Amino acid sequence: MPIADPAKKQLAMERKLFFKICMNCGAKNPYKADKCRGCGRSNALRLKNRQTGPKK
Numbered sequence: 001m002p003i004a005d006p007a008k009k010q011l012a013m014e015r016k017l018f019f020k021i022c023m024n025c026g027a028k029n030p031y032k033a034d035k036c037r038g039c040g041r042s043n044a045l046r047l048k049n050r051q052t053g054p055k056k
């Protein structure tokens, strides 16, 4: 089922692009996560900020 609401679509895109990677176990966590859902560490999360375009 496609997402019709532009605001929700934008939010979904942001959630795909902005997430946190755990340096300890490598689990992918939500942007708003304050601790890893894989290993529970809060100090191991690193913000992953992926580029959307060819610009660097």
Ligand SMILES: [Zn+2]
Pocket (backbone or CB within 6 Å): 022, 023, 024, 025, 026, 027, 036, 037, 038, 039, 040, 041, 044
């Ligand atoms: Zn972890």
